[in-house]
């Protein structure tokens with residue numbers, strides 16, 4: 062318990078807390094990888110959590126994906142028409158949705174919706190000693206609560222991303238259809254014509270990383286919530302802020318790396 | 326259930342919990358400063374102490390939720406503070422811990438709460454085996470009709486009883502009760518006191534009962550101790566402990582009876 066006594070900070074209180082936080086979250090993530098392959102596996106809880114994650118954000122993601130698709134198409138059309146390139150609209154939207162908007166929009170929405178609910182749920186379990194209660198009943202709360210949730214977000218957020226992209230393309234199609242007549246099949250074919258396997262692969266990786274981030278951050282903040290009901294609110298709030306921040310950083314890094322890979 | 330005094334005995338040769346020179350502090354706050362304590366097989370010890378004196382911390386150390394700074398904590402012949410992983414879990418199966426605020430899982434209903442420790446720790450149980458175990462403990466705490474309710478729909482006293490039932494389902498050798506009667510009306514308190522005694526008689530468990538309530542201490546404890554300033558002031562029978570002129574002890578006694 063006792064790491065530093067009162068005035069023996071290495072740097073200052075804030076900086077020390079920051080670094081010990083980084084170290085603790087690193088250990089937390091490491092523990093996930095240690096425990097994920099160990100028995101017992103809580104299949105049923107994993108299915109429950111995946112269901113929760115998927116269902117909780119389905120409506121919001123449908124709406125956002127759809128609107129992003131429509132708005133993006135509406136906004137792009139004038140500029141493309143100026144160059145006489147309106148026929149490129151489907152592939153432009155396809156690239157935008159598959160490579161950038163789909164994963165990012167889904168990631169951010171889930172960070173808000175799922176990250177906060179995981180943070181709040183585990184946080185309240187921590188402060189009402191439910192996590193301690195599991196521990197004293199010889200149940201590993203990390204395995205039961207954390208591992209299942211991180212797996213659920215890492216699996217379901219790619220699925221939601223795929224769904225979001227498809228809904229977005231559908232919204233885009235409806236907009237295109239209202240201007241010119243085109244069949245939906247031709248539209249989707251058109252949209253995917255310039256997308257390579259690598260693009261899809263990178264998007265999937267990206268969304269797995271986003272899902273993993275949301276799960277780890279939500280669980281970490283909730284699991285380590287400090288005493289009291291204020292701690293629960295703080296955990297939920299920090300889970301959202303931190304995972305959104307990390308999602309932007311990861312987006313940037315992954316795009317850089319994937320661009321770099323393309324040259325080889 | 327009637328008391329089966331014959332079944333239950335206190336064995337003074339066998340300590341189930343043995344604590345030597347235990348120290349515990351949080352940052353600059355010294356909570357426990359040299360605790361020596363033992364709990365005999367089959368015995369109930371009630372621990373009294375003011376709020377914030379470290380009673381909950383003490384039993385959390387006994388069950389391995391907190392690691393002490395110094396000292397020896399031997400539970401069922403094992404140094405629990407040095408155990409981890411599977412061995413710690415195996416030992417914990419023999420210890421029942423009823424939390425001060427019940428700590429029921431609020432995402433599960435009462436039935437699932439009671440069944441949870443059982444299904445998670447014993448594999449391949451059949452549905453009807455689980456059901457009969459759950460019904461047995463729910464019956465023991467007198468709440469068999471509440472199995473389908475959610476914890477949030479129960480009263481404080483009912484939650485406490487379900488919390489106790491959830492620990493009883495594993496048939497522990499040691500029970501640790503953290504303030505089982507606090508915040509309850511006298512009648513419900515009396516019921517819980519009776520339950521604690523029944524558990525002792527029925528399962529021959531050894532228990533530590535943490536309480537502010539002298540009635541509870543007197544009626545459940547074979548021995549009573551007072552935790553003051555991080556140490557046990559006195560351990561003995563109710564009369565031994567309170568037959569004194571020590572101001573702190575008398576204060577405790579008077580306070581409870583004037584109220």
Ligand SMILES: Nc1ncnc2c1ncn2[C@@H]1O[C@H](COP(=O)(O)OP(=O)(O)OP(=O)(O)O)[C@@H](O)[C@H]1O
Nearest residue numbers: 351354356374375376377378379380381382383425
């Ligand atoms: N996790 C913790 N971190 C820091 N301080 C703690 C922690 N747990 C307990 N304490 C401190 O230890 C002291 C003893 O706490 P404890 O919960 O054991 O009191 P208690 O005797 O059970 O009181 P009550 O009768 O009110 O339950 C308190 O001053 C508390 O602030």
Ligand SMILES: [Mg+2]
Nearest residue numbers: 380381425503
């Ligand atoms: Mg307490």
